[in-house]
Amino acid sequence: MKAIRELAVAETKACFRKQQPIADIDIQLGETPIELEHVIPQRAQALFSKERCRAIGALFTFATDDPAEQCKRRSEAISAVAALSLRQEWRVPQVCRPKEEIHRASDKGQDTESETRSKANLVKFSFECLPTQCIFCLGQENLLLELRTKEFHSRSDLKKHFHRKHLRHYSDGLPIECPHPLCDETLSHKMHLQNHAATIHKTLT
Incomplete structure (x- = not known):
């Protein structure tokens, strides 16, 4: 089983190395529309605010030959960055604790971050x-x-x-x-x- 799994991983890596550069070139040439998933992986988008995702999606777009579309693209980028600048995002430092302490805190019913936010309302x-x-x-x-x-x-x-x-x-x-x-x-x-x-x-x- 181990040998089969290693063979499958090797084949997947080889396929990725062969196909991904072509996909990247297509995106850079504008033949493939750029999507937010190309900039931020789907799983990581949950960690970003909607204003930040909107700004990234608006900024990482290709220029077009149509002046009207280009003007619309620039207006959206400006609006997205302006909306992001009004959002204040606080960085809460994470303190590493042993697993035993984390389990003891959960057993005591200590509030999570989401529960704290809900209580704030x-x-x-x-x-x-x-x-x-x-x-x-x-x-x-x-x-x-x-x-x-x-x-x-x-x-x-x-x-x-x-x-x-x-x-x-x-x-x-x-x-x-x-x-x-x-x-x-x-x-x-x-x-x-x-x-x-x-x-x-x-x-x-």
């Missing part, structure tokens, strides 16, 4: 934030609860985060909705949002 947030909380982070339901309710070390740190991570993605002079999960106010511009955050939500940004 059930939390009753206060209309008035703590002085060093970010109203944008509070409004992002895809974040873990501890990231949504994070308190910064100082007001200065909050202001830097507020402008670098969130406010700079919005155009000057255009209306902006308050991102707080309990607020549905639409403010006339970015400065109005900052005043609203200070007077209504008690956080200085």
